[in-house]
Amino acid sequence: MTTSHQLAAERLTLGYGDRVVVSSLDLVVPPGAITVIVGANACGKSTLLRSMTRLLTPRAGQVVLDGRAVHRLPAKELARTLGLLPQSPVAPEGITVLDLVGRGRHPHQGVFSRWNERDDAAVAAALDATRTAELADRAVDELSGGQRQRVWIAMALAQQTDLLLLDEPTTFLDASHQIEVLDLLTDLNRTRGTTVVMVLHDLNLAARYADHLIAVADGALHAAGHPSEVLNEETVRAVFGLESRVIEDPVSGRPLMLPIGRYHSGGERCHGGGEGAVGAGGPGGAVTADKR
Amino acid sequence: MTAPTARRVAGPPPVNDVPVGNGAPAGTVRAVAVGRRRRAARRRLVVLVLAVLVVAAFAASLMFGRTYYPPGEVLRVIAGERVPGASFTVGRLRLPRAVLAVTAGLSFGLAGVTFQTMLRNPLASPDIIGISAGASAAAAIAIVTLSLGGTAVSVLAIAAGLGVALLVYGLAFRDGVVGTRLILIGIGISAMLDSVTSYVLSRAAEWDLAEAMRWLTGSLNGARWNETVPALVALAVLAPVLLSRARDLDALRLGDDTAAALGVRVERVRLTLIVAAVGLIAFATAATGPIAFVAFLSGPIAARLVGPGASTLLPAGLVGALLVLAADFVGQFAFDHRYPVGVVTGVLGAPYLIYLIVRTHRAGGST
Structure with a gap:
């Protein structure tokens, strides 16, 4: 076929x-x-x-x-x-x-x-x-x-x-x-x-x-x-310059990426810092410059 | 469900490898076939009616004038017999004029719709963006200033037409060509070239109003075979080139990327279309001058007639021929003064140009 x-x-x-x-x-x-x-x-x-x-x-x-x-x-x-x-x-x-x-x-x-x-x-x-x-x-x-x-x-x-x-x-x-x-x-x-x-x-x-x-x-x-x-979290960081958590999608069983921004991501106030990104050295630094 | 494996070798002669229907209910297939046939029938009918009208107008322009000659005499003149009176009036005056009208009309119509379709903008017709003006200025310089004739005039007109096309394209190019920028630049170049033509004419030794009208608005006055034949030969060579690319031209309307994905060699096709269309414009312009707005009007009229989606190339050519024949007839006989054909088509075209510009500005004023 x-x-x-x-x-x-x-x-x-x-x-x-x-x-x-x-x-x-x-x-x-x-x-x-x-x-x-x-x-x-x-x-x-x-x-x-x-x-x-x-x-x-x-x-x-x-x-x-x-x-x-x-x-x-x-x-x-x-x-x-x-x-x-x-x-x-x-x-x-x-x-x-x-x-x-x-x-x-x-x-x-x-x-x-x-x-x-x-x-x-x-x-x-x-x-x-x-x-x-x-x-x-x-x-x-x-x-x-x-x-x-x-x-x-x-x-x-x-x-x-x-x-x-x-x-x-x-x-x-x-x-x-x-x-x-x-x-x-x-x-x-x-x-x-x-x-x-x-x-x-x-x-x-x-x-x-x-x-x-x-x-x-x-x-x-x-x-x-x-x-x-x-x-996985490492790929998201490398490709998008974004901190995230990747969990299993309860619907499909595939990976599901949950972005971690500066707000609404667990510990308010400071940069990033959900559990998945503890000690990531300030995700702001990991953000690659947007090219355009 | 059987995905075809040998399709790459299956050329136009159909090999039965296509999953016919492929799960599509017969009803859908029938609806598709009916829809396609209905559209094709409409286009065929439009082409047929236009062709009949062109032939009728052609015949009428041979028969009617200061003196009326019945169809029988006209046919005998065309067959080469000597008919007193008619041989001169029909054979030497009316026939070359009518043939030139059809030739120029077809050329302008085909070239105009090619540019409009290729650049996806009805304003992008060669008589708006300066190509006709360039050919006309070159022809005026060649004939009036340099006293050239025949092929030399056509060659200069083509060179100028292509030169203007390149210039406009080059000036409009900035990370790709945006239609509006190209059109505005073309309108500017066109105005400059028109003033060159006016200047050349004003410097001419004998001030000849008819000649001036020819190079400014286009005219069929004084058409002779030695002007008509080069344009006719160019049409015979270049029209088939354009018509054989009709399908590629239609694919280009979907955008360059889509066309390329459909197997169109975009750059090569575009170059072929531009050279052929500019050639048609230049040869016709060298004979008649830039008959105002024929290239600009024919495509949109043809599109209205055949309906959206259908190929408008041939219908636009026929509309062009009909426009020139009819406008020339009106210009010669409808008023107590004789007007060149370009004056009549100009009166028809100007309101449409204004309408289009107003509509474009309403739709997207920014660029």
Whole structure:
């Protein structure tokens, strides 16, 4: 059921202009699993994701898909294997859900080839999987945030790729819609064997939904593995510069991170200092400078 | 549920590896097919009606004028027969003019909608952001000041058009190009270039009002085959280039990242589109001058006709051709004085420009 496309980064160095964002990073995406990348703002998560669909050419190293460098694969061939939903895609004014989802068929169509039944079937399956079929004739710009995100995911699904990359698919969504989107992606992974790679902001949702968690700090891989191995107080400190307690999530059994700030964290008044951080030497000092 | 394994080798000839339906109920598949067919049918109908109207307007512009020639005589002239009177009036005067009207209209329409779609802004049309003005100024300098003709004029017009496109893009570039900045810079450059054109014309030895009108607002007056043919050849070469990229252009509307994820080679496609569109604008402008607002109006009119989401490239070209033919007809015969085609299209376009600017400012005044 699961096709095992091997996606990996080898000594990958990425940057914009003079700025190096990711340096000499190695990582392997386990096939058929849900991989979540977490890290502080501007640590290079999105950059990493962009380079995997070659939106960004590496300074050094390479992204390898099934033994071939993605930057040397034909564009459409890559787009039939690897899909990406960017953080802020643009919906053309007035476009209907059906049309937008249909755009996902682009890599399967030649310059002059006509739309065919396979395209219809793929679009229908995508609408169905995201429960957006009843919205098909609505204009995308009049949908709610949660509906819109489901439609964009439907577009990526219509692309029928075995690997799906998503850059913060839950941003701007309320709690119930976040869960809805993450459940939907898990459905895809479980029923079709789609390999999902996504960047998430929320560490606890990441820990809950990831089969494989990758923590990135300052453009380098800090830790990777099952959430229960990766997510601990030391990782949170190193990656986010934040004191915390990590307990077992009573709902999922996965690790749950409870941040410790200067207020409402047990001993009021002084910095930090919940039990988990006693004698941490003033967490304020551990906070790394925010880069932007 | 069978995830396809061999999809990477499956090119356009369909290999039956797609999980047809994939759990989607037949009802959804049918609804998708129906919706898609309905939209395609609407677009086909719009294209057909527009094409018929263009042919009708073309025929009318050959038949009507100071003297009326019946369709039979017109056809005989086109077939190459000698018909007294008609051979000169239709064959030498009206035919090149009508062909140039269609050629320029298609060129402006196609190029305009390409820019508007690519830059995701209806104001980003080549006649607003200075590309037409650049081509026009270069053509005016070439013809009036340097006394050049034919290919040399077109080459200079193209070079100027591309130069302006690059200049505007370069000036607007700051960590990527923001549409509004590009448009404002383009409007400024356009105004500068228009004044260059005015200056060149005012220095011309013989003051010729018709010539001045041609380079300032566009005109089909005095159209001859030696001006029409280069524009026609450019259209025959460049229009297929644009039309073959229609799907990529549609994908670009979703943003560069999404388009790239869908397998569009964004930079290469954008370069192809810009060169082809500027080429169309420049060749047409070298023949007619910058016919005001045709590039700007055609795309939005076509989009209204075909509905959101459908490709507007070909419909916009046809709308452009129809606009130029109709406006020229109105300019020639609707008033007791003859006006160049650009005056008529200018009157149509200006209110729409004002409307768009007002609406843009209401929507997002900050940038």
